[in-house]
Amino acid sequence: MNTLIKNVSFQEWISSWNSGKITAPEHSTNYLDQLRTNAVNHIAALKFPSTRDEEWRFTDITPLKHAAFKQPSAATELTASDLTQYFIDESVIRIVFVDGQYMPGLSSTAAQHGVTIDSLSKLVATDISAVTQHLGQIAEYHNNAFVALNTAFMQEGVGIVISENIVVDAPIHVLFVATQQEVTACPRCLLVVGAGSRITLVEEYLALTDCAYTTNAVIEAQLADSANVNHIRLQRESREAFHIANTSVQIAHAASYQSISIALGAQISRFDQHISLADQHAQCSIDGLTLISDQQLADTHTWIDHIKPQATSRQLHKCIADGSAHAVFSGKIIVRPDAQQTDARQMNRNLLLSDKASIDTKPQLEIFADDVKCSHGATIGQLDADALFYLQSRGLNLASARNLLTYAFGAEVIDFIPVDSVKQQLADLILAKTRIH
Amino acid sequence: MSVALQHLVNQPYKHGFVTKIESDTAPKGLSEDTIRMVSSKKNEPAWLLDFRLEAYRRWLNMTAPAWQNVHYPEIDFQAISYYSAPKSKKKLASMDEVDPELLRTFEKLGVPMHERAALAGVAVDVIFDSVSVATTYKEKLAEVGIIFCSFSEAVHNHPELIKQYLGTVVPPGDNFYAALNSAVFTDGSFCFIPKGVKCPMDLSTYFRINTEESGQFERTLIVAEEGASVSYLEGCTAPRFDTNQLHAAVVELVALDNADIKYSTVQNWYAGDENGIGGIYNFVTKRGLARGRNSRISWTQVETGSAITWKYPSCILRGENSVGEFYSVAVTNNYQQADTGTKMVHIGANTRSTIVSKGIAAGHSNSSYRGLVRMTPTATNARNYSQCDSMLIGNKCGAHTFPYIQVKNNSAHVEHEASTSKIGEDQLFYFAQRGIDAEEAVSMIINGFCKEVFQQLPMEFAVEATKLLSLKLEGSVG
Numbered sequence: 001m002n003t004l005i006k007n008v009s010f011q012e013w014i015s016s017w018n019s020g021k022i023t024a025p026e027h028s029t030n031y032l033d034q035l036r037t038n039a040v041n042h043i044a045a046l047k048f049p050s051t052r053d054e055e056w057r058f059t060d061i062t063p064l065k066h067a068a069f070k071q072p073s074a075a076t077e078l079t080a081s082d083l084t085q086y087f088i089d090e091s092v093i094r095i096v097f098v099d100g101q102y103m104p105g106l107s108s109t110a111a112q113h114g115v116t117i118d119s120l121s122k123l124v125a126t127d128i129s130a131v132t133q134h135l136g137q138i139a140e141y142h143n144n145a146f147v148a149l150n151t152a153f154m155q156e157g158v159g160i161v162i163s164e165n166i167v168v169d170a171p172i173h174v175l176f177v178a179t180q181q182e183v184t185a186c187p188r189c190l191l192v193v194g195a196g197s198r199i200t201l202v203e204e205y206l207a208l209t210d211c212a213y214t215t216n217a218v219i220e221a222q223l224a225d226s227a228n229v230n231h232i233r234l235q236r237e238s239r240e241a242f243h244i245a246n247t248s249v250q251i252a253h254a255a256s257y258q259s260i261s262i263a264l265g266a267q268i269s270r271f272d273q274h275i276s277l278a279d280q281h282a283q284c285s286i287d288g289l290t291l292i293s294d295q296q297l298a299d300t301h302t303w304i305d306h307i308k309p310q311a312t313s314r315q316l317h318k319c320i321a322d323g324s325a326h327a328v329f330s331g332k333i334i335v336r337p338d339a340q341q342t343d344a345r346q347m348n349r350n351l352l353l354s355d356k357a358s359i360d361t362k363p364q365l366e367i368f369a370d371d372v373k374c375s376h377g378a379t380i381g382q383l384d385a386d387a388l389f390y391l392q393s394r395g396l397n398l399a400s401a402r403n404l405l406t407y408a409f410g411a412e413v414i415d416f417i418p419v420d421s422v423k424q425q426l427a428d429l430i431l432a433k434t435r436i437h
Numbered sequence: 438m439s440v441a442l443q444h445l446v447n448q449p450y451k452h453g454f455v456t457k458i459e460s461d462t463a464p465k466g467l468s469e470d471t472i473r474m475v476s477s478k479k480n481e482p483a484w485l486l487d488f489r490l491e492a493y494r495r496w497l498n499m500t501a502p503a504w505q506n507v508h509y510p511e512i513d514f515q516a517i518s519y520y521s522a523p524k525s526k527k528k529l530a531s532m533d534e535v536d537p538e539l540l541r542t543f544e545k546l547g548v549p550m551h552e553r554a555a556l557a558g559v560a561v562d563v564i565f566d567s568v569s570v571a572t573t574y575k576e577k578l579a580e581v582g583i584i585f586c587s588f589s590e591a592v593h594n595h596p597e598l599i600k601q602y603l604g605t606v607v608p609p610g611d612n613f614y615a616a617l618n619s620a621v622f623t624d625g626s627f628c629f630i631p632k633g634v635k636c637p638m639d640l641s642t643y644f645r646i647n648t649e650e651s652g653q654f655e656r657t658l659i660v661a662e663e664g665a666s667v668s669y670l671e672g673c674t675a676p677r678f679d680t681n682q683l684h685a686a687v688v689e690l691v692a693l694d695n696a697d698i699k700y701s702t703v704q705n706w707y708a709g710d711e712n713g714i715g716g717i718y719n720f721v722t723k724r725g726l727a728r729g730r731n732s733r734i735s736w737t738q739v740e741t742g743s744a745i746t747w748k749y750p751s752c753i754l755r756g757e758n759s760v761g762e763f764y765s766v767a768v769t770n771n772y773q774q775a776d777t778g779t780k781m782v783h784i785g786a787n788t789r790s791t792i793v794s795k796g797i798a799a800g801h802s803n804s805s806y807r808g809l810v811r812m813t814p815t816a817t818n819a820r821n822y823s824q825c826d827s828m829l830i831g832n833k834c835g836a837h838t839f840p841y842i843q844v845k846n847n848s849a850h851v852e853h854e855a856s857t858s859k860i861g862e863d864q865l866f867y868f869a870q871r872g873i874d875a876e877e878a879v880s881m882i883i884n885g886f887c888k889e890v891f892q893q894l895p896m897e898f899a900v901e902a903t904k905l906l907s908l909k910l911e912g913s914v915g
Contacts (some may be wrong), residue, residue, distance in 0.1 A: 058843075246757040285864045337832055340832065352847035353847065354847055355814070355846065357847060359842075359843075359844045360844075361842045362839070362842070362844045363853070364837070364842050365827075365836070365837060365838040365855060365857065366835065366837045366838075367829065367837065367857050369829070369832050370829035370834070370859045371832070373857075374856065375854070375857070376854070377853060377855040378840070378842055378851070378854075380849065381849070381850045382847055382848065382850075
């Protein structure tokens with residue numbers, strides 16, 4: 001088997017679980033269908049990523065290649081009561097996907113002035129220009145096989161369109177629930193935030209099954225001038241799952257985007273985050289925490305593109321790896337020739353808790369402008385011996401001291417989360433995870 | 438960017454190529470026959486020919502790497518002549534015949550008198566008895582048992598040492614250009630410091646008796662036995678002329694228990710004109726193996742020349758408590774490209790490494806730092822500290838940092854930091870206020886920026902390197 005599919009093309013891989021060929025939608029002038037057709041046609045030109053590709057060098061996804069997962073069948077019968085325990089107290093607007101499919105029945109998209117939420121097909125059918133302008137335009141699929149796959153298979157995705165000058169106080173909760181085993185789900189979300197508007201988005205992946213499945217998610221976001229988005233991302237997939245995700249964000253003049261991405265689950269996870277600071281005074285702060293153990297592999301690739309002058313970016317990414325876990329971080333900051341007075345700072349800190357865990361990190365700067373302030377740093381190490389000693393001198397035993405310091409290491413990222421219930425939930429989770437067994 | 442700075446960075450390369458010297462050259466192209474010919478012309482033993490052929494066979498199955506951040510037209514390896522008998526250059530009768538421009542450069546760099554003559558191609562014995570100089574050094578070295586000679590001489594006089602160490606650090610099939618070098622290398626240097634000997638002087642290729650061109654495929658092997666120590670200097674600050682465009686050298690260092698090797702390079706090869714035409718491709722594989730306990734390998738490099746500089750002097754820290762160091766300054770101007778850095782592979786327990794890299798990019802040039810720090814599972818308590826700073830002069834150049842950090846041991850500590858800065862108008866204003874003109878100010882700022890690296894250079898090199906940088910960025914201002 002190994003040798004048989006050693007050099008499969010991406011198309012062959014898809015065909016292997018998609019019973020035959022990938023078919024483009026029937027000839028149609030509909031924007032969504034055209035987009036899908038283009039992606040389907042492009043897939044033939046793409047290959048399945050391997051560790052020989054620089055972008056996948058440390059992340060061996062051979063197990064995924066061997067997993068011939070089919071497309072999900074019609075979503076399982078879930079009722080809102082099955083999911084209540086996962087709802088966020090503060091949220092009013094809730095969008096639920098089950099196995100990659102948008103479930104309006106489980107969602108709560110109560111009409112609010114200036115907020116339009118509906119399935120992508122409906123939004124395209126009613127010709128909402130915000131959707132036809134941006135869908136498939138922000139997440140680039142020509143060089144990314146998994147984005148192409150998502151685009152080709154995108155069906156009931158969701159569009160969230162916020163008009164100008166709207167402030168949505170309560171966080172919008174987007175919940176991706178996995179229930180079926182051995183399926184490949186391709187959920188898709190488009191967020192368009194009008195000028196001067198402000199929202200908070202909580203994107204959460206969880207599983208009601210312990211089995212293996214694949215999530216291949218794509219989120220696109222467009223922030224118009226002076227818009228402000230807080231984006232919290234929680235990846236709590238099943239321990240057997242493969243999680244591939246791409247978030248692409250375009251930030252306009254003086255708009256501000258803050259994201260906090262937490263990776264806890266999945267057997268193999270890969271998160272690509274692509275931020276374009278497309279106009280002057282755009283800002284972003286991209287933080288992340290990866291907390292993994294046992295045989296888990298978690299890869300975070302971020303790409304911050306300073307295209308125009310006077311934009312600011314901040315990044316703090318932390319990894320805690322226990323057991324035989326393998327954490328990967330690759331963070332690239334590009335400063336284009338025009339982007340003078342860029343201010344970019346990136347920090348990557350890693351904590352290795354066991355002698356079998358490993359970390360590969362690659363913080364990169366590519367700078368083509370001279371009047372910039374750019375710096376990055378990376379550290380890998382263990383808990384500070386002095387700090388451990390100090391806590392022990394205060395009467396804590398070694399195990400508690402270690403737990404406390406490990407928790408504090410992760411808490412630095414958690415503390416940024418602006419939604420209290422999510423912050424509390426994560427704090428508890430991390431406290432439980434870092435307890436020495 | 439201010440007009441002053443623009444002038445500063447647009448200074449043309451003043452020297453160009455020297456006229457081609459006639460030589461006994463093999464027909465172009467590479468095949469097993471060429472290699473056999475090179476080997477037989479050099480009257481080499483069979484085992485060395487086998488080494489070459491093995492490398493060549495491996496090379497045939499390799500493709501030229503494409504991952505590097507430098508761009509150049511594809512090299513036609515069949516269009517290169519792989520053997521050129523070292524014929525002596527046309528000697529000039531006296532210093533008066535030397536290009537006055539070159540003399541001024543020497544003056545600015547502060548190159549010692551006798552070196553100037555040799556570097557300018559004047560028959561040295563006219564001014565200075567080179568034989569006696571060389572003999573003095575040779576005698577002094579021989580007294581303590583140090584072998585320092587050309588690679589070809591070593592193959593004949595000390596075959597057992599070459600056989601024992603050649604290819605142990607950079608195996609013949611290591612990478613595309615190392616394989617090519619292993620197949621066709623013509624000459625180079627060999628240095629052997631026996632047990633317990635501290636080399637009484639800095640060794641420099643300049644003092645090697647055989648000072649003829651070692652060609653484009655140079656091979657250097659330095660072995661320091663238990664407790665030995667040596668400081669080795671390669672290149673010089675004076676512009677080096679060469680008609681070969683591709684240079685693919687291999688340098689191997691071996692340090693046994695408690696040995697210490699310090700390898701310093703100053704590279705100022707022809708960099709091409711202001712439009713990026715011409716210039717040397719410097720594709721070098723340099724690697725040191727810290728094999729013994731408490732051994733130390735230290736690389737210091739000042740890279741100012743070549744159209745493309747592409748090399749990663751590395752340390753394999755195998756011995757317990759061994760130490761690796763890398764100090765680098767890379768200056769690029771016009772259309773020069775540099776992709777340089779280091780690899781620190783920590784295998785032994787308590788191994789330590791330090792990386793300090795300074796990149797200065799001006800004009801349309803691109804300067805990249807690419808480095809690897811790898812902590813293998815056996816590298817208990819290993820430590821690494823890396824610092825990579827870039828300075829950009831103008832907005833048409835690029836500075837890039839690609840550090841790879843791979844850690845598989847939880848007692849290892851790795852720290853990496855990088856920053857980018859520029860010469861500020863306010864800094865220049867401050868200097869102007871104190872009566873220091875822009876040119877000198879730029880030179881002072883840049884030398885301050887590179888100070889940590891220059892401090893690692895042997896004294897006379899440090900002085901020259903400081904001046905070399907000023908010269909490199911010299912302009913019409915002031």
